[in-house]
Amino acid sequence: MTTIKDIAEYTGVSATTVSNVIHGKKNRVSPQTVQKIQDAIKELNYVPNMFARSLVSSSSKVVAMIDHLPTRTDANFSDSTLQLEVLSTLESILRENGYYLMFRRVETAEELTSFLANWNVDGLFVGGVIDEAFYEELEKTSTPKVYFDCYECNDDVCNIAINDSDAVENAIQYLIDNGHKRIAFASQPLHDGYVMKERFKGYKSALAKNNINFDSHLVFESEVGLDACRLAAKEIINTPGITAVMATTDLMAAGLMTAFRENGIRIPEDISIIGFDNFSISQMTVPPLTTLNHDMKIKSRLAGENMIKMLNGEKAEGRVECKADLIIRESVAKLN
């Protein structure tokens, strides 16, 4: 491993001069020595040691994406909104700006603060499910933070979210406009402070605005796997009068559609369905799924750019709301 010292000896100057060249302080070094040193750096393959650098500079260049592993045993990985595409986008932006991405999952807030101290983390992306206690602990640290879809967050912390409630409200309104009245809500478990709860709010408010009474029997909590969907579908079928289902995930919508089909229920003739995510599968279901679109690429780009702002000492935006709009395909029937 080549060090600054090596370069210094090799070129016959002091370590300070080498350091100055590395940091582009050209006004302090003669052009010839600059050249000489740069050549030596190339020749000896010098790269800075981040550990030495960080130790002395109070900036680690480490930005972490943390994923909150809830201790709840019924939570599974798909609870997290995190996707690889997000990580990749963030990594690109960080890389372009001289930062490095660590990926860390934590269970408790203490684990997290230890981690932050361990690595003197410069910035933090927070995805996944976070509860209130966790959030409050987190906000005690001064590390720049960008949240994804955080519902505990105050409006002034940088929080890249979509307005899940509004989105679902629109979808339900669309169903109502098409003559549906008994609309089921199928979702992963509705824990507080979790995305699905927010989508649930939109469901209820749409009903309220249209003077439709909320009926808790029309709420079906289920996991996204096909087996779970089959169970949920059975319950939906056995509940009389349901003409439409709002599923909080494309995956669940697709699962329900499969289960409906297995039971001889036609979509949308017998039952209409709307999904959420606009994943590529939503185009491939039979029939193509009407769903709510939100663009993770845009969201992660926003997150990354705001992080860089904060790392540069600039002020970042507070809550950023991305709209999720309804993509109308063929899974909703018009009732007469």
Add this chain to the structure above:
Amino acid sequence: MTTIKDIAEYTGVSATTVSNVIHGKKNRVSPQTVQKIQDAIKELNYVPNMFARSLVSSSSKVVAMIDHLPTRTDANFSDSTLQLEVLSTLESILRENGYYLMFRRVETAEELTSFLANWNVDGLFVGGVIDEAFYEELEKTSTPKVYFDCYECNDDVCNIAINDSDAVENAIQYLIDNGHKRIAFASQPLHDGYVMKERFKGYKSALAKNNINFDSHLVFESEVGLDACRLAAKEIINTPGITAVMATTDLMAAGLMTAFRENGIRIPEDISIIGFDNFSISQMTVPPLTTLNHDMKIKSRLAGENMIKMLNGEKAEGRVECKADLIIRESVAKLN
């Protein structure tokens, strides 16, 4: 930030003693001081500074997952076999063993070696597409490495792979056993050293074993998006006599199925199809897709465990071949 020095002053001992306690060298410290120091550590919230530690210890505790960003412009992200589930599994295993996961994408081998030196990386997971030059450069470094699905790798380097060729060969054999003779191969672009090429080999060898002439007109290269699949489907339809399609990805299979349906082609009556991956969507297509299953969770666990072995100075396995078996569902018809 609390340092060892702080603890030392607080408890009235030397930094060395504190360090000894931290490292559990209890035989060198009296029980009382151990207690005193441990209390102080709790009280002052001491956590070690990884930068200082790494600087002096020649082990960074950083393990990186790198993803090779090919410079090819036609390569898109889905070329990578990397999935978030993989990262999460790796992170868990590393965390349990005191390591930290960095995620880094690199374009060139030089970028990678710089990165390794920058962070004195202890271990490396290599996923995604790698070409031969890249591989050779990589093998010059002594960093412990675990590859995913590497086809350039020698058999003695740790390489967690599935036998793509065998898997596809089995699938094709299954089609042939069901009376199919003109079988199309639909795949993402067939670049050298890339998974799809390997799957292609299996296709060809199955044909050869059954004395069916290979016909290059039956090979359809396409991206996975629905639009691309529509184009590919058109070509397949316009090629006379094809009774079955081997798609190298469930996503592509689903896309083709959608496109076929749009053209009034029934599956499996008019055309049979087999996918690859056994993603959850493969259960939800109409009809359910016969596909090749490979379990990323098992693969990543194997990768993680072998990495830990190597980090502990033990010898890891060389090439590990996971089998991908055929999941028979309803997308293949028996011809008579």
Add this chain to the structure above:
DNA sequence: TTGTAGGCGTTATCAG
């Protein structure tokens, strides 16, 4: 324009 000195937090060596 260049060099010297001190210190960042931790660990290892060696002496008491």
Add this chain to the structure above:
DNA sequence: CTGATAACGCCTACAA
């Protein structure tokens, strides 16, 4: 059992 001391690679005054 305990404590000085030096070293890891780098950076930032400050001095020359």
